[in-house]
Amino acid sequence: MNFQVIIPLLIFLIIIFLIGVFASKKLANSSSFVQDYFLGGRELGGLLLAMTMVATYGSASSFIGGPGIAYQTGLGWVLLAMIQVVTGYFVLTILGKKFAIMARKMKAITLIDFLKERYQSKWVVLLSASSIILFLFSAMAAQWIGGARLIESITGLSYTSALFIFAASVLVYVIIGGFRAVAITDGMQGIIMVVGTVVILAGTIIAGGGIPAIMSDLMAENPNLITPFGADGSLTPLYVSSFWILVGVGVVGLPQVAVRAMSYKNSKAMHAALIIGTIVVGFIMLGMHLAGVFGRAVLPGLDTPDTVMPLLALHVLPGWLAGIVLAAPMAAIMSTVDSLLLIVSSSIVKDVYLNYIRPDAPEKNIKRISIGVTAVVGVLVFFMAIDPPAFLITLNLFAFGGLEAAFIWPVVLGLYWKGGNAMGALASIFVGVLTYIGITVYYPDAFGMHSVVMPVMLSLLSYVLGSIVGRNRKRQEHQEIINKYLL
Amino acid sequence: MHENFNKGKGDWRYPIAHKEAWIGIALVMFHFAWWYGFAYGFGSKPVESYTYILGFPAWFFYSCILGFIIIIILVILVVRFLFKDLPLESDEEGDRP
Numbered sequence: 001m002n003f004q005v006i007i008p009l010l011i012f013l014i015i016i017f018l019i020g021v022f023a024s025k026k027l028a029n030s031s032s033f034v035q036d037y038f039l040g041g042r043e044l045g046g047l048l049l050a051m052t053m054v055a056t057y058g059s060a061s062s063f064i065g066g067p068g069i070a071y072q073t074g075l076g077w078v079l080l081a082m083i084q085v086v087t088g089y090f091v092l093t094i095l096g097k098k099f100a101i102m103a104r105k106m107k108a109i110t111l112i113d114f115l116k117e118r119y120q121s122k123w124v125v126l127l128s129a130s131s132i133i134l135f136l137f138s139a140m141a142a143q144w145i146g147g148a149r150l151i152e153s154i155t156g157l158s159y160t161s162a163l164f165i166f167a168a169s170v171l172v173y174v175i176i177g178g179f180r181a182v183a184i185t186d187g188m189q190g191i192i193m194v195v196g197t198v199v200i201l202a203g204t205i206i207a208g209g210g211i212p213a214i215m216s217d218l219m220a221e222n223p224n225l226i227t228p229f230g231a232d233g234s235l236t237p238l239y240v241s242s243f244w245i246l247v248g249v250g251v252v253g254l255p256q257v258a259v260r261a262m263s264y265k266n267s268k269a270m271h272a273a274l275i276i277g278t279i280v281v282g283f284i285m286l287g288m289h290l291a292g293v294f295g296r297a298v299l300p301g302l303d304t305p306d307t308v309m310p311l312l313a314l315h316v317l318p319g320w321l322a323g324i325v326l327a328a329p330m331a332a333i334m335s336t337v338d339s340l341l342l343i344v345s346s347s348i349v350k351d352v353y354l355n356y357i358r359p360d361a362p363e364k365n366i367k368r369i370s371i372g373v374t375a376v377v378g379v380l381v382f383f384m385a386i387d388p389p390a391f392l393i394t395l396n397l398f399a400f401g402g403l404e405a406a407f408i409w410p411v412v413l414g415l416y417w418k419g420g421n422a423m424g425a426l427a428s429i430f431v432g433v434l435t436y437i438g439i440t441v442y443y444p445d446a447f448g449m450h451s452v453v454m455p456v457m458l459s460l461l462s463y464v465l466g467s468i469v470g471r472n473r474k475r476q477e478h479q480e481i482i483n484k485y486l487l
Numbered sequence: 488m489h490e491n492f493n494k495g496k497g498d499w500r501y502p503i504a505h506k507e508a509w510i511g512i513a514l515v516m517f518h519f520a521w522w523y524g525f526a527y528g529f530g531s532k533p534v535e536s537y538t539y540i541l542g543f544p545a546w547f548f549y550s551c552i553l554g555f556i557i558i559i560i561l562v563i564l565v566v567r568f569l570f571k572d573l574p575l576e577s578d579e580e581g582d583r584p
Contacts (some may be wrong), residue, residue: 075547079526082551086515089562093511097504100575211542219534224531226544228530237527241519249515267573271566280560281553416505487497 012327020173023181034384037178038346046272051190055335063329067292068305074225078289086248088278095261103262111255121422139399144385147333189331196328197287203316217297242449255410270429343373401452405432409463423470424463432459525550
């Protein structure tokens with residue numbers, strides 16, 4: 001064991017834990033537990049909003065899986081990763097003020113609250129709650145595996161004990177602190193991610209003897225490494241562009257990101273978050289993926305590219321600094337997991353239990369149930385992650401695609417198109433999820449594109465068709481929704 | 488709802504929100520064109536004929552590094568000059584036309 005590396009990591013975990021305790025104190029004085037636990041009482045300022053979006057979105061794949069593929073593929077993968085800069089400003093401009101204003105009129109706390117009020121349909125709520133639970137569960141499992149692998153590779157503990165440490169620390173602060181703890185720790189984790197990126201990139205460039213030297217090393221090994229087409233020439237412009245939908249514009253449909261677009265304090269906070277978010281997302285994506293590519297010149301011939309980040313940190317930095325830098329992927333993973341955990345439990349507690357099972361539950365019960373469900377979900381994911389599947393990034397991106405295919409149109413067109421109705425939303429979620437699973441399983445890379453593209457197009461079509469077909473049902477109710485929220 | 492006593496007019500903030508969403512879409516289109524154009528415009532040449540800027544192949548520099556800087560500048564300008572500060576709560580002073 002390398003104590004120089006472990007001590008900074010331990011300090012990091014302790015601080016996170018203290019934030020949870022601090023946030024739980026605030027929760028104890030709260031007048032509306034649900035609003036506070038799941039949304040932090042809509043008081044995020046610009047910096048915190050930007051950081052929590054970046055941290056939630058920047059996950060194990062940006063710090064472990066992504067650099068790993070960049071190591072294998074070369075600059076082409078950095079090009080692909082840089083698409084994600086779009087998310088920094090796109091989510092907040094598209095959902096933007098309209099979503100914030102409407103969510104406040106509706107008193108919505110979760111994405112599903114929004115869908116419930118907008119479409120007034122039990123089936124829309126149940127179907128979306130189940131897609132969220134299904135897909136976020138698999139996304140979470142992927143993140144936990146990443147977290148455990150990281151602790152395993154740093155400390156030399158067994159995978160299971162690493163997973164246990166990771167799970168225990170996340171569960172404690174989420175369960176006691178709720179959304180506010182998650183947002184504050186996200187803010188801190190975002191900063192750690194930025195600092196970690198700078199340090200590791202600088203360390204790698206120095207170890208590689210400067211950028212021109214690294215480039216000629218790469219070119220000597222395989223000239224394709226410095227083209228946009230990838231080491232084996234397989235990154236076609238069409239495929240790379242279709243990623244633009246998956247990790248760029250489609251992110252609007254992710255519940256864990258969308259919920260943040262309703263949690264900000266005022267439009268000033270949103271404006272600040274737009275700018276900070278763009279800079280931070282781009283910076284982390286560029287820096288981490290470049291470090292992955294450069295790592296090839298410093299540490300050639302790794303068998304498991306996923307380990308390039310930890311190995312690079314240990315190789316090019318002094319021990320204590322490596323510990324701080326390795327807190328960055330740790331932070332990325334934890335900050336994604338904590339939000340997913342909260343979204344899944346809010347879907348269960350708020351969207352299913354409080355809506356349909358016991359709407360009149362007293363405040364005291366709600367508190368117990370929220371905390372209990374969060375704990376149970378966490379423990380279930382722990383058991384799922386004990387025997388993990390091989391490809392981390394695949395599982396994570398799989399879940400992203402599924403949620404995007406399900407929600408992007410019900411959210412976006414629900415905001416901007418008066419004609420959109422429950423029939424359209426149902427058709428869209430149904431077709432999106434089914435075609436996504438079908439295409440991923442039976443016909444991946446359909447027409448040379450990532451498997452998310454077709455489902456997103458088909459679910460758009462279904463939304464429009466469904467809305468037209470369902471136009472004459474419940475005319476009265478539909479007009480009321482429009483008058484209340486869309487005019 | 489009481490917000491709509493201005494009948495037919497609706498929420499005065501929505502047109503502004505819609506305009507800002509369109510600006511977002513325009514920004515994304517421009518970003519994609521820049522990113523794609525430089526990457527494949529310069530990057531499709533044979534590797535031997537690549538030129539380098541700050542050690543990076545030119546396609547990568549223009550597409551991913553300069554492109555990123557340009558987008559940051561555009562986002563700052565757009566937010567500063569085109570986006571409006573709005574009250575988000577409906578029951579505050581936000582309902583005046």
